[in-house]
Amino acid sequence: MITVSQLFIYPIKSLAGIPLNMSNVIEGGFEYDRVLMISEPDGTFITARQFPELLKLKTSIVDNNILVSTPHNESITIKFDEFTESNEPTEVWGNHFTSHIAPIRINQFFSHILQKDVQLRWIGTNLTRRTKRYPQTAVSFADGYPYLLLNEASFNYLQQRCSEKLDIQQFRSNIIIQGALPFAEDGWKTIKIGNVIFDIVKPCSRCVLTTFNIDTAKPLANNEPLNTLRYFRSDEQEAIDFGMNMIARNFGSISIDDPVEILERQPAKKYIEFFPKDNQLNHEQCNITFEGNTFKGNQQQTILEQLEQHNIAIPYSCRVGICGKCAVVLKAGKVAPLTQSAIKHNHHILACSCVPKGDINIELVKQSK
Structure with missing residues (x-):
């Protein structure tokens, strides 16, 4: 049986995630997931791709507020009712929409950490952002789609071939499943988890963010795991895929151990195998x-x-x-x-x-x- 093994939300884009036993599927994604984001003053998004130290900032949810703590035991409480009421222009990966700006004390907190002027933004209760391929589907500050599915067996397959020790949280998935064959998810089109039906939109193209150790924020050696993934998960455009982007058809809740039912299948995407010759790379x-x-x-x-x-x-x-x-x-x-x-x-x-x-x-x- 295929079941849910882990659930995560990331209240602030690029900061550390929170493991959950249960999460609510609402408009835009899981409740509290990527509802906050650090940006340039003009609204352009900032992520751990440019500032890996963001990965070391911990988040927690206390009485409907977001608590952020640093490795130096500094902390700040973020209250949603303190954000501006005005709708301010915001941009994520060329997707333009509006959001609300945090008060000065919060912006100064993050500006001090990053040593540059930044703002914290809240997506708000009336989501104006939509996914590019599904204009009717709202999305928060996630890169492109509300949900990211990862298969433990696929991760284990990668780990066996990768020289560096990996952590499944490097891939910042919301839903992690167990009990399926490696990369079986490539051939799924529609699945049901608990009482929620998901459509699998596309494989998730991976970037440099996956190469950072989530505890130290230091890059792994040899550009791993991208270096290993590119050998068997590169497409004709040379994008490197791992995990599946999804949208939900309905609201509901998902819990650990919920069964995953495959409702509809589709042909799996083809990848180019580009394994190096034995003598291509050496230590000389x-x-x-x-x-x-x-x-x-x-x-x-x-x-x-x-x-x-x-x-x-x-x-x-x-x-x-x-x-x-x-x-x-x-x-x-x-x-x-x-x-x-x-x-x-x-x-x-x-x-x-x-x-x-x-x-x-x-x-x-x-x-x-």
Whole structure:
């Protein structure tokens, strides 16, 4: 039997989650899930992708208020009735809607932690945000969809192949199930959990946020688990999928041990297997020359990781070979690409998706004026 094994909500986007035994399915997602978000003053969202230290901030719910505590035993209570009544422009991943701004004391608390001026925003009781593919479905501050399903067997399959110790909470799922075969969820279209029916919208494309240890906020070695996932969960656009985005057809409640019933199936998405050859990656040392400066590197880690280890910063965003921001010019030497698009024209390569195959000489791409 397939059942629910864990439930989580994340009251503030990118902060630590709260495990639950039961949760209510309401408009926009689970009750209290991603109802708050840190933003730039202009309403643009901020996440742990840019500020990993957010992962170390703990949240709890006390008398309908949100309590936030830091590793230094600082804390603040957030009361919903203190937010502005006005509807302020807000943006998440190009999705524009409105939200309410926290009082000064709360904004100063988070500004002090991040060492920049930020605001905390509340989605409000009248949700104005909608999912892009389902305009009738409301969503809170989640990346795209109200619910994220993860299969324990799929996670265990990944862990067996990944060199780094993983925590299932790195994937920030709401609903974790047990009793299914690995990646059986790829072929599900409609499921029922408790008295709630869910439609599975699409696989969840993964980003750099999954590479951070949730306790220390430090990145795992070798860009894991993305480095392992890209070998067997990359699609033709080279997005890396893990977990399933869902929307709910009705309101209700979900509890631990609730059975999961498969109501309708669909063809599973096809993925490109790109396992490296046995001799493609090795532990031998090499020289990496960047902008005329040379340091000792290796033939196992990506160029981006090795630059970072030597305190050399270059632009990047996704770290999985999609955005292209980490492109550099390969002036000499050879590299092993980890994705099909890691090698570009004019000797441009993606630092996040290429591993040296010996001594290399690279430089930043010169930006045209």
